[in-house]
Amino acid sequence: MTAPDIRFLPGLAAGWARTxxxxxxxxxxxxxxxxxxxxxxxxxxHGGTEQPExxxxxxxxxxxxxxxxxxxxxxxRPVDTVHGLAVALEFxxxxxxxMAPADVAExxxxxxxxxPEVGCTEAIDTFWDALLDAFPGHVPDPLLPSGQGEMIRAxxxxxxxxxxxxxxAGFLEPFLKDA
Amino acid sequence: xxxxxxxxxxxxxxEAFVARRRGHAERxxxxxxxxxxxxATAVAEQSDESPRHILLTSSAVHGLxxxxxxxxxIAVAPSAGVADGMATQLFxxxxxxxxxxxxxxxxxxxxxxxxxxxxxxxHAVAAGLAxxxxxxxxxxKYLERLVNGLDLTGSMPYLDWLPALGRAWTCESSVNAxxxxxxxxxxxxxxxxxxxLGYAVNSLLHAMDAVLSSHGDVYSNKKWYLLRWQRFVDGxxxxxxxxxxxxxxxxxxxxxxxxxxxxxxxxxxxxxxxxLVAETATVLDVALADKWVLAPVDGVVSVPFLPGASMxxxxxxxxxxxxxxxxxxxxxxxxxxxxxxxxxxxxxxALRGGMAQLxxxxx
Numbered sequence: 001m002t003a004p005d006i007r008f009l010p011g012l013a014a015g016w017a018r019t020x021x022x023x024x025x026x027x028x029x030x031x032x033x034x035x036x037x038x039x040x041x042x043x044x045x046h047g048g049t050e051q052p053e054x055x056x057x058x059x060x061x062x063x064x065x066x067x068x069x070x071x072x073x074x075x076x077r078p079v080d081t082v083h084g085l086a087v088a089l090e091f092x093x094x095x096x097x098x099m100a101p102a103d104v105a106e107x108x109x110x111x112x113x114x115x116p117e118v119g120c121t122e123a124i125d126t127f128w129d130a131l132l133d134a135f136p137g138h139v140p141d142p143l144l145p146s147g148q149g150e151m152i153r154a155x156x157x158x159x160x161x162x163x164x165x166x167x168x169a170g171f172l173e174p175f176l177k178d179a
Numbered sequence: 180x181x182x183x184x185x186x187x188x189x190x191x192x193x194e195a196f197v198a199r200r201r202g203h204a205e206r207x208x209x210x211x212x213x214x215x216x217x218x219a220t221a222v223a224e225q226s227d228e229s230p231r232h233i234l235l236t237s238s239a240v241h242g243l244x245x246x247x248x249x250x251x252x253i254a255v256a257p258s259a260g261v262a263d264g265m266a267t268q269l270f271x272x273x274x275x276x277x278x279x280x281x282x283x284x285x286x287x288x289x290x291x292x293x294x295x296x297x298x299x300x301x302h303a304v305a306a307g308l309a310x311x312x313x314x315x316x317x318x319x320k321y322l323e324r325l326v327n328g329l330d331l332t333g334s335m336p337y338l339d340w341l342p343a344l345g346r347a348w349t350c351e352s353s354v355n356a357x358x359x360x361x362x363x364x365x366x367x368x369x370x371x372x373x374x375x376l377g378y379a380v381n382s383l384l385h386a387m388d389a390v391l392s393s394h395g396d397v398y399s400n401k402k403w404y405l406l407r408w409q410r411f412v413d414g415x416x417x418x419x420x421x422x423x424x425x426x427x428x429x430x431x432x433x434x435x436x437x438x439x440x441x442x443x444x445x446x447x448x449x450x451x452x453x454x455l456v457a458e459t460a461t462v463l464d465v466a467l468a469d470k471w472v473l474a475p476v477d478g479v480v481s482v483p484f485l486p487g488a489s490m491x492x493x494x495x496x497x498x499x500x501x502x503x504x505x506x507x508x509x510x511x512x513x514x515x516x517x518x519x520x521x522x523x524x525x526x527x528x529a530l531r532g533g534m535a536q537l538x539x540x541x542x
Contacts, residue, residue: 113436
């Protein structure tokens with residue numbers, strides 16, 4: 001399966017509005033997760049070209065992250081980390097991208113098993129680039145020198161967004177500490 | 180530090196252990212055209228008071244770093260109130276450094292807490308580590324980095340705490356492996372062909388980490404588990420007592436890999452995984468509970484929805500479930516007996532929805 005066969009962020013693309021307060025918290029959290037953790041995992045994948053076992057571990061962690069993103073975009077409470085991989089493999093992805101279970105397992109290298117010999121990054125790279133393309137706006141890259149400023153600007157905008165819908169911006173505190 | 184015990188445990192005496200870490204660090208920094216002195220200068224320039232220690236940590240000292248690895252440092256500040264726990268990002272040439280300042284009093288308190296926790300029973304250790312970040316001043320991630328960290332002058336000032344760290348991590352990973360095995364069995368009982376494998380993968384990775392941690396190879400992030408395991412299997416130091424357990428893990432690794440390639444064709448894995456986890460824990464001297472209890476989370480109430488279905492309500496959330504599973508169920512670590520498909524599926528949904536919990540119970 002190639003990225004063009006996948007529909008990314010279908011709920012956003014369909015124009016589904018949501019109740020303001022929780023939506024802002026979910027969308028901000030998704031933006032943060034993609035910018036900080038997602039980009040870090042992708043860099044880990046690229047660094048591990050001589051370390052296929054590392055790439056396997058990173059691909060699993062990225063899939064678990066995407067399972068959380070999927071739930072938040074579906075306005076659902078994400079499952080605990082212990083269940084994330086199982087849920088993604090059993091049910092596929094739905095809101096971050098429409099992907100059947102078998103396609104998830106293949107794209108993220110799971111179906112290749114625990115003796116990875118070559119990197120599985122090409123399919124993940126294609127997926128990731130397409131996801132960021134489809135995401136509304138530019139997702140900051142804190143791994144770049146210029147990315148620190150982008151993150152701070154994003155956090156300021158997100159704080160204003162929370163205020164705009166009457167949501168306490170306290171949920172941003174862990175992100176501010178990490179920024 | 181009991182040199183003989185440390186040597187038997189890790190295969191190296193403390194001096195050689197530190198020298199190996201130093202070698203990893205120097206080789207890595209050379210690939211980045213950096214030296215420990217240059218790092219020390221850069222960090223000291225950012226610090227309000229002269230750090231007690233500046234530690235190089237993470238993949239660089241474990242010999243795992245690659246071309247794109249970050250350079251993670253900890254500056255131990257002499258006094259409280261200077262360090263705010265927030266990481267500083269630095270760039271030297273094209274190298275990205277992350278430096279966190281931790282006050283020495285907080286470090287001392289957290290190391291004492293580690294000593295106390297590591298002496299507790301395994302399930303209490305696992306629970307203590309799970310709650311660590313809520314209770315302790317130094318997060319578990321930085322605790323592990325401190326103990327494993329290499330001072331830029333070439334010593335490991337917190338090496339004395341590696342045995343406690345290793346014990347704590349061995350217990351936690353063993354308990355996590357057991358929970359994963361139970362969930363794999365439950366998912367198989369529920370008829371999940373692929374979800375069960377997700378639990379099995381994580382269970383096996385945790386079993387690998389438990390063995391590694393029991394040999395002094397302690398590292399936090401799950402993304403590194405399989406690489407560290409492969410390095411260990413390829414010729415790392417292993418205790419005589421763990422040889423059979425290592426073989427059993429490798430054998431299951433092959434079986435699980437075949438299942439991942441064709442989930443529909445793969446027979447049940449839960450019973451074998453539960454046995455593997457239990458036997459490995461015994462070899463590592465980790466006393467696991469032999470029973471796990473499925474029960475509703477405290478405060479969750481069940482509200483009728485339609486005949487045959489209810490809403491579970493708790494903590495501001497709601498979950499719609501078919502009526503199955505009962506008020507409580509016990510799973511034995513040596514197998515799931517008496518679970519029909521509908522009950523298993525209902526419990527799994529309730530667990531995933533945060534309305535039920537799976538806790539260990541010793542007989």
